[in-house]
Amino acid sequence: MKKSTCARCGACLAACPVYSMTKHERFGPRGKNMLLDTALSAGTGAEKPSAAVTETLKACLQCGACSAACPAGVDVRGAIRRAREHNGHDCTVPSWVWEVLAARGLTPFLARIISGFPGGSGIIWRLTGLSGQEGFTMPDLAQTPALSSDRACTSGVPLAGKSAGLKISVFVGCVQNYLYPEVVEGMFKWFGGRISIPRGQICCGMPAFSSGDREKALKFALRNISVFREQAPDYILTGCATCASMIRNWAGLVADVPEAHSTAVELGEKVREFSRLAWELAVIPSPEDLADVERVTFHAPCHQRFELGGAEVTEDLLQKMLPGKFTDMTRECCGQGGLFSLGHPELSGRILQKRFRNCRRTGATVLLTTCSGCLLQLRAGAGSMEDGPQILHIAELVNK
Ligand code: SF4
Ligand code: SF4
Structure with missing residues (x-):
């Protein structure tokens, strides 16, 4: 996985149902995307995110509202799903x-x-x-x-x-x-x-x-x-x-x-x-x-x-x-x-x-x-x- 081109603008936050309920950056698409980018920068890759990252990624409906709202074309939903794949599925x-x-x-x-x-x-x-x-x-x-x-x-x-x-x-x-x-x-x-x-x-x-x-x-x-x-x-x-x-x-x-x-x-x-x-x-x-x-x-x-x-x-x-x-x-x-x-x-x-x-x-x-x-x-x-x-x-x- 590559690092995203996220500009941290926050346009995806208002669209996210999970963020709208929790008002917690970690549970919003920008926060989730940052966690994935940070894991990639640290060299651990999204293949092996920490337990905290895994828990955060589970808090996603896969609704796609964030990807549709992003002006930079970042597919946060897809990145979360791929991270779930790499990290062992959550079923x-x-x-x-x-x-x-x-x-x-x-x-x-x-x-x-x-x-x-x-x-x-x-x-x-x-x-x-x-x-x-x-x-x-x-x-x-x-x-x-x-x-x-x-x-x-x-x-x-x-x-x-x-x-x-x-x-x-x-x-x-x-x-x-x-x-x-x-x-x-x-x-x-x-x-x-x-x-x-x-x-x-x-x-x-x-x-x-x-x-x-x-x-x-x-x-x-x-x-x-x-x-x-x-x-x-x-x-x-x-x-x-x-x-x-x-x-x-x-x-x-x-x-x-x-x-x-x-x-x-x-x-x-x-x-x-x-x-x-x-x-x-x-x-x-x-x-x-x-x-x-x-x-x-x-x-x-x-x-x-x-x-x-x-x-x-x-x-x-x-x-x-x-x-x-x-x-x-x-x-x-x-x-x-x-x-x-x-x-x-x-x-x-x-x-x-x-x-x-x-x-x-x-x-x-x-x-x-x-x-x-x-x-x-x-x-x-x-x-x-x-x-x-x-x-x-x-x-x-x-x-x-
Ligand atoms: S796909 Fe996940 S992160 Fe994106 S808006 Fe829906 S619940 Fe939020
Ligand atoms: S994912 Fe897109 S909409 Fe969300 S903060 Fe990054 S650039 Fe902005």
Whole structure:
């Protein structure tokens, strides 16, 4: 790693959700970047940062706000992730969970096991070590994960207009597969019956990638690339902005694997976050179809804001579908940040509460998003409030 060109201007501080809560230089992007630069100057390199540096680097959501705000083009988020890679990855998730997420054939088996646990017991979350923040309502695992269900493949109407004849393959992602298959169902209703879910797909690899486990992320990418190569889709549709970002990252991950690289580049160009593809192909429900929907606002996921782009497209879509019912809200992080919410539950919860305060100011009773991690975080938080908003993925509007 090279020393950065940071000018210490501080423009990144205001953008950083962790700094905005802690007001501590060490936890801001400038401080983290200085720590990395100092380690490099001292000759120890970011390969072996001290324990204090490691702890500081963990306090990062990998949201990307700092990199987007930096006038000198310093990619602080990338530097932090690379330092995590060099320093040994920081992963709160037990290794057997990764094996489940990576196993093609385990989904129906897992569903049967899950069905043996009483709903709401929380036992699965405790077993996996993912029990979440104090007082948060963690969801039950779906009895029928999206990847083992036929129901999502049978609803809807054939694609028409701009999308007629297109081949659209769905990347489901772990959260929508195991926790929220109703989002996948909503996407099928919305886009029609000719989109398909390729079997054999696994986790996109983002949790491993952002926590610094490049080897595992590479393994996941290679598996998925081979699955989607066989499909040769016109588009990959995903209901998760974070999965879409990771699919774009596959090309960089497999840069040294010639037989996978060109396909990964192609898949990265074809992937679309759900609302983006709905807008591009003009597959948009009419306001009359959504007459029962109450006042809504939209939480733009960080991976959409800083990697994919298109938060304003989603807002335009909602404005068109829900005239007079949609109010935009400030664009900020929800505090989920992949494994950040597990390692820093108190800080994550404070960032989330700020989000709910801003939501309340819009007067909306429904808070929409288009990312699985945000959905998990927002639902967990809202579920523990007496007057929390209803949290929905945009695709679920057509399920109402
Ligand atoms: S990636 Fe986000 S949380 Fe991490 S330092 Fe940058 S702005 Fe802060
Ligand atoms: S990382 Fe960029 S924005 Fe932050 S202090 Fe350095 S030059 Fe300024």
